[in-house]
Amino acid sequence: MRILTSWRYPGNWPIFRFDDRLLLILMAAIVGNFSGLASVALNRSLVMMSEWLHHFRHYWWVFVLPAVGAALSSLFLEKVVNEGAGHGVPEVIYSVSRYGGLLRFRSSFSRLISSCLTIGTGGSAGPEAPVVISGAAIGSNIAKYFSLNDRQRVTLVGCGAAGAISSIFNAPIAGMVFAIEVIVGEWKSVNIVPIAIASVAGTEISRLLQGNQIPFSHHLFNIDLLNIFACLGLAVLSAAASILLTRMLRSMHTVSHKVSAPVWIRAAMGGCAVGVIGLFLPVVLGEGYHTVKILIEGEYGQVLAVLALASFAKIAATALTLGWGGSGGIFAPCLVIGSLVGVTYHHLLALFWPSASWVNEGYYALLGMAGLISGMLQAPLTGIFLIIEITGGWEVILPLIIVSAVTTTLCHYFEPASYYLKDLVEHGHLLRPGTDARVLSDLNVPELIEKDCIIVNQNMLLRDFIAIIKKSHRNFFPVEDDKTGHFLGIIHLDDIRPYLFDPVMYDAVILGQIMNTQVEVVHPDDDLLDVARKMDMKGLFSMPVVVNNRFLGLISKATILDQYRKELMVQTSH
């Protein structure tokens, strides 16, 4: 029996109570391995799927394949595992900011299966977001099993994400930077060390199983000043593409929600449209790593018009797949669109200034990818490190930084929040660690309530009330109905000050007459941010907390400030 209970709470084992940091590093390695495995599994099954479906490519009805895939994946998510469509990274960030990184266990495999169905059949989406969610869910559940606390759980969620990205791109630094910049949002050594370990573990496991290969081949570019300046134009172009993609995704989402059909039919409609585009431009289908490879090699021998059209088509296809209910991420589509935009830009340059010595189109494809990633995610570091690692070329770092920085800034100008964070910011759910909103949201009304108020009833005479005032040390007196116990109003000392020294009034006035019934009240579940706002608007210093017509206590600015200060000290000074 004792062995059984100790298995129930492995967090009780002395080994796990030895040292917190070591424990976290150990866990990080485990999480990194598991999420690495998840990404390898998705990668392998995507390859298998496309090999198997390759036989059907020459049939005329091939355009329904993405429709079937999207419908199946949407059915699976909706009916079998009961999870929302979409790419899911916002859910991870939301859980990190609100629920200490709690994620459901089924999230660790559900998106893998659904995105495999969507992408394998030709839907235009990326496999990265699904593996990020899987990794995050694995980290969260391992943390839960060992009864770790919220901070540690959030770190392990970050570890899962880092392991997944590191493994799928064979890019440990990019994974690490992505997890910290996008998922956790807190650059502190307590996070960075475990996440780095997880990145290493994730990368190692993928190298072990798939071999150590750089995803896209490495080229030496001879970059002169002219080409560095030229990348500014590309930054503008890729910013435009990012904004277009963001807007398209959102508008497709709204349009699809206006169609009154079951979600899986909607997904099928979107998939069908993608299939039709794919008939003419097969470049839009799937996650498109192969396309990126060709583009970097500079072997995509197409004319300018086709390239521009392909860029638009890929944007449209991605919006159709994800906006209409398919499952997958935007990472890979961003890479494809970025490289297409980059090559298009190269062709444009060559068209207008044919005599200048432009570096080959692979260079611009790289920069375009960095631009799109930075623009969509508004995470410049992730963009820079990812491109460097997946192409293995450090010599492009200068133009890469310029493109990433300029694109991020431009996109930020038009879309203040990145694609991942937009919904969260709109609903006020993005609470990065150490911010004011975070501290206020952690505090809640029941923690701040003061209960040492003397409650009076509405039929009490002023004389009796004055006797009570003598004994109390508060300025507020809640009034309750003597029969029902319902909260009726509140009396502030200021309300009776004029009558305080007028003995004639003592027996003539009852409290029901002088109490203030138009009071703003607070519910214990109210957000402290709203409470503070209400106090500011009405110029109040205290508000009664009332639930079901019952008075619970008082909440005052002084206590809020006191607790806020303590909370701030504990949350920020690490």
Add this chain to the structure above:
Amino acid sequence: MKLTINEVAQCLRLPVSTVERWIRQGRIPIQKTGNRYLFNESTLEKWAAMYKLPFSLPEKVNATPQQIKMENLLPSMKRGGLLYDIKGDGVETVLKNAVENIHYLSSSIKEILYSSLLEREHLTSTGIGKGVAIPHPHDPLKDMIKNSLISTCFLEKPIDFKAVDGKPVFVMFILLSPSTKIHLHLLSRLSFCIRENAFVEFLKTTPDSTAFFSNIVDFENRLVKGEGY
């Protein structure tokens, strides 16, 4: 001594719910596994010092609260006694004679008392109207006397005390107390009595001690009823 989680909250002067949340979020070095809390007190103390949070063991709650029940009028008045036919034609002489006659005090204190009473009278008159004055020192006498006392002094003839209503004073209550708190307590009770005209009329008859003290007992009883304690 092993602390409970409630005591930890008390040490930190925080609600228990906050401490529980901090444990869940991992902001405080306490671990919860199952429903057990694991922590080390010295670590906790170091942690609190690092974040500059107050951390001290809660004081033992005394079973008997510090507040000693304050004496009422009667014992103080008995201690001070009733003095009749105090001679004098001015504030100074009256006070001088009255202080001389308070048997409860030693002569060294009497001098200090006299000068401090005069000092207070120079500030403003303690004649509160209706022919009554309540002379008292500006600051409580602190260590010089252990117990409060009220000397009721009937004057031989009414004198001008520069009272608020200008009426000549015929009776003085010299009020001495070891602390301001007791002073205010007795003053409020005394003024409750004087507020009643019947009592003032009664004083004008220069009652003997038995009648006077029984009257005071009546007032005390009414105060007890009126204030509810």
